[in-house]
Amino acid sequence: MLSRVAENLYWMSRSIERADNLARLVMAHQNELLDATSALRGEFAWHPLLEVTSMGDENSSEDVVTYMVSSKDNPDSIINCIQLARENARAVRDQISEEMWLELNALWLDLKQIPETDPDRHSKICDMAIRSALQFRGIENSSLPRTDVWAFVQLGEYLERADKTSRIVDLPHFLPTHEVAAAWNTMLRACSATAEHRHRYGGEVDAASASTLLLFSTTFPRSVRFCVRMIDELLHQISGTSAGEYLNEAERATGALLARLNFSGVEEIGSMGLHEYVDSIQVDLNRIGYEIMERYFLLRKDAPPASAEDYVNSRMQAQASMQQQQQQQ
Amino acid sequence: MSGAVKEQFENYAVEGFFDEAFSREESKCRPMYDGAVKYFSGLSDERMKSSLRSLERTFLKQGVTFTVYSDGQGTERIFPFDPFPRIIPADEWSMIDRGLRQRIKALNLFLKDIYSDRRILKEKIMPEELVKTSKHNRSELAGVKLPHDTYIHICGTDLIRDNDGRYCVLEDNGRCPSGVSYMLENRLAMKRTFPDLYRQLNVERVADYPRELLRMLRSVSPRQQDTPVCVLLTPGQYNSAYFEHTFLAQQMGIEIVEGRDLIVENERVYMHTTRGLVQVDVIYRRIDDDFLDPRFFRRDSTLGVPDLVKAYRAGNVTLVNAIGTGVADDKATYAYVPDMIRFYLSEEPILPNIETFLGSRPDELTYMIENMANLVVKAVDEAGGYGMLIGPAATSEEVADFREKVKANPRGYIAQPVISLSRHPTFCDGDLEGRHIDLRPFVLTGEDTVVVPGGLTRVALRKGSLVVNSSQGGGSKDTWVLRETAAPTEA
DSSP states (O other), rough: OOOOHHHHHHHHHHHHHHHHHHHHHHHHHHHTTTTTTTSSSSOOOHHHHHHTTEEEOOOOOOOOOHHHHHHHOOTHHHHHHHHHHHHHHHHHTTTOOOOHHHHHHHHHHHHOOOOOOOEEEHHHHHHEEEEEEEHHHHEEEHOTTTTTHHHHHHHHHHHHHHHHHHHTTGGGSOOOOGGGGHHHHHHHHHOOOHHHHHHOSSOOHHHHHHHHHHHHHOOOSSSHHHHHHHHHHHHHHHHHHOTTTTOOOOHHHHHHHHHHHHSHHHHHHHHHHHHHHHHHHHHHHHHHHHHHHHIIISSSSTOOOOOHHHHHHHHHHOOOOHHHHHHOO | OOOOHHHHHTTTTTTTSSSSOOOTTOOOOOGGGHHHHHHTTOOOOHHHHHHHHHHHHHHHHHHHHEOTTTSOOEEEEOOOEEEEEEEEEEHHHHHHHHHHEEEEEEHHHHHHHHTTTTTHHHHTTSSSHHHHTTTTGGGGGOOOGGGGGOOOSSSSOOEEEEEEOOOEEEOOOOOOOHHHHHHHHHHHHHHHHHHHHHHHHOOOOOOOOHHHHHHHHHOOOOOOOOSOEEEOOOOTTTSTHHHHHHHHHHHTTTTOOGGEEEEEETTEEEEETTEEEOOEEEEOOOOOOOGSSSSTTTTOOOSOOOHHHHHTTTTTTEESTTTHHHHSHHHHTTTTHHHHHHHHHOOSSSSBOOOOTTTTTTHEEEHHHGGGGGGGEEEETOOOOOOEEGGGSSSSHHHHHHHHHHHHHHHEEEEEOOOOOOEOOOOOOOEEEEEEEEEEOOOEEEEEEEEEEEOOOEEEEEETTOOOOOGGTTTEEEEBBOOOSSEEEEE
């Protein structure tokens, strides 16, 4: 696959995931705010979210929710992420399934229909982003051949999700102490983990149980460990290396982080503290993102030549399965 | 005034023009339109409205759009579409088909000739000066050997019909003709919306175009291997025809690349993939000559590939269309195409040109200057309706202004009489009215030549307008070429 195409697929997927996670966080926080005590009301109510998502240096005159949801000036606002996802999808329309493009394009057209004056504009945008992201993943799952196209889309999805979940776990750090308990609920809700938590731990929500679920669960698909394990598998799928072997820096960085999560998570939190631990996870995730870019996206003349046969085979496979799907319509 | 569809047909007026569907004398329906007229007249108002709505939704949802830059936002619009198909009977089409084959053959022989032996110039069929001064002449690339001696692999000839219904060639478009995706999408939309009418009429398939295009691209590969690597080179996703680029690449199952995806090493072109470098054999490029190679043509081009021309010259990559085909697109060259046909093929042209006066011929220049207010004057190297004067519609200042331009650079202009394009019934805001149309069929040439039975019929949607370009209020129709046999076969 063309490096540029891989990059577009990856960013398409990351941007959707980013919009989805931000929308979830906004909705969950909104819900908690309604029950919050006075300390969390008023103008600082939304600032913890800015901190958590690293949009902290906001000094526009717009209110914080607008800034996060629909601002044109904030490159990471939900609206901008969706637009970016669509632009990336548009650049690789010939690679993804028709339905994936239609879903994203429809979302983009629908969002533009919501009038600026609509009092429910923000929740409508969040609702649509969440629902559409779910649909998009569903379509992706049921229509994309399991080739490199799939792998790079998934890579973007899991890397972004790992990053966002780790940030969401950090939310209590930015709240006044007596509001921290409420934040555990927000965290779980933002990750659609409330039911899973209840199922596993019963009714009580506390720091240990909530963060253990979101960071270390091997079965919950939004946990950091689950996501990193997926990244590990995907990178191996792309390079064709067997599990346990590491061909490039991206694979090595992922393997190292996975080992941390597998073997020493609780101890590390105990010694460094949750906030610092989560910070260090994010540093590792950034490193993985950087190495993926170095290995697969940047134009290098010294890249090893591929055998033409290899290329044609993988290409024909993808083409054949694409055509097979088209026959069914 | 809007009325039921049946009423709209009853009120339809030919108004003295050549109308595709109705004869001028008694406004009688031409035989090939019988079925369509009966069909549309039989539709209820509601059915018609809902069909129009569903067509529009289909195009918008499919993202069948082009980009308009003039409003400052680069807005995406759908290309307006009229559901009343243009219908061409088999015998008419067979004449067009032969005419197009003849013409493309002569044009390719001409390009090979002027970039090698220059016989046509030596024998004074065409003035040497004219070729030498053509803006798109690439004599520095003379002598490059091309597979099957094909220069124009993809041609989008513009045809019009004059007041007597005679098909004439308006332009040859041998550089990067666009619009073929609209032909394909229009057909899909029509089949989806009016399947009963479509089935009834026994229409030639156009859906094979992408397969034929790929076959042609492979046939001109310089490397003889089972599956040559073909790519489509696009300027990028902000190009107005980007939709078409992805559409075609997807249909053919080839990569769509940008200049930055390609590098040239050892006079070979490679694309950068996640698995390393892969050599490219054929580039279907949708970028003008000037932007192809910043080391050879425009230095400021960010779209091109450095040293691409070196690889091309070495014969290691085929460009589709070849470099330098613009000479054949020069509007002064156009005037010599009938002579080319006689010179190279010893045949008479099947499709006539429009009468053309050249600024480079002194007596014709005089005529042009004296009669400018009654002529259409065109700059020889412009396209898309730019650099053009329609005398009868222009103010006297505009005419005087153009007269000065022509006097200053006679070689740069040609003139033609005003041709009133044929009209076609078109649904306009709840009424059926005649609108002017042209026709762009597509011709593919590699080791053989394929003429797609159909094409893009463009419609000037503004009342009275003769300009069919999409940027200036143009729309399109599906073009139905009827099969010779009467028995419908299921596709």
